[in-house]
Amino acid sequence: MPKKGVLVLFRHGQTEYNKLHYMTGLHDVALTEAGEQQAQAAGALIRGFVFDLAYSSTLKRAHRTALLALEASGTNNHLKNPDGSWAIEQSAGIVEADSGDFTARNKHTDPEILAYPHFYDVALPNGESDKQMVVRIQVFYDTELMPRLKRGETLLVVSHSGIMVGFEIVAGIRPVPVEDVWSRRSSVPNAAPVVYEYEDGQFIRHYPIAEPGASED
Template sequence: MSDRVLVLVRHGQSEWNLKNLFTGWRDPGLTEQGVAEAKRAGALLKAEGLAFDVAFTSALTRAQNTCQLVLGEMGLDGLKTIRDQALNERDYGDLSGLNKDDARAKWGEEQVHQWRRSYDVPPPGGESLRDTVARTLPFYIQEILPCVLRGEKTLVAAHGNSLRALVMVLERLSPEGIMKRELATGAPILYRLAADSTVIEHRDLIA
């Protein structure tokens, strides 16, 4: 069994997830459900017998709080945690803060769907998933992957789209495939890597 362990966790439900708002780089906190999801993720990882050596998270509160709650549930308070905006959520630009239904009423169902689900069409003033990959992947290669390959069990607590950028590479998904890959809030994905950084095992951990 490889000791090159990488775990990705999307933050728990945020206040704006609950309100069906485009969030992006805006910084709402977790809901009570989001806190419970983060703690459950920690309990699932503890049940796997994992103990992390290092954690990474974004510059946004909801991911940082999720990271802290996961580690706290595992008895790993105080673990070295690196925060970087390279792991921030996709920037939704002019859509940020808007209700998704209101956005559809303003721009039309088809246009909003394209902004949300296409790989390379950004919303006005924002990032496409392709842009997010271009921002997130170098940080993964330069900062996260070396930790994993050294045998440091590594946690990344971030966002749906910044994590999709990593999943796309780890699972070798096409641009079409990654847009269909759903990442539930507070649901850890466990990867074990070979020495050449390819994935030899991956599991979605669910309660």
């Protein structure tokens, strides 16, 4: 019998920077009240999953989203530590791409951001390129996730919009782009779970658990 692994992946809930259309990068902003509600709603969507392990990025917007979603799921209390806190593995490999000098600036109206050559292998000023981001996602995918997925485990990963697009690249769903990954991030909803299914470590398919509504980018 093939071993069926499952990966549930979603972006963090809304932050104030999302509302303002600011580039966030590594700036460690908190969830808004709406973002916390989105995280809890995601938890309701994933209550049919019993996870062997949960991951988030080291940024608090992702970690808080994972915590709230697991709590709301009602089916994953086995992931709690003896003190009642959640055992969520935090990884710097799945933090958002470093937006460098563009952090806290409006991605839709800032003339320097709009004029910048947004290509896959071009780093933002004092920041990171999409290629650099995908390289570290690949390391996380290969070292942390694939061994467990090959064993048939069910995993949760809560991260960021750039990481969501990057996962499609490392899983072979989307080709490596000539243009940037960043321009596609506005189509990634907040806290909308996507399921990736595997058999014996081979990717089979991916799909959203529910059709998400409109979200801030």
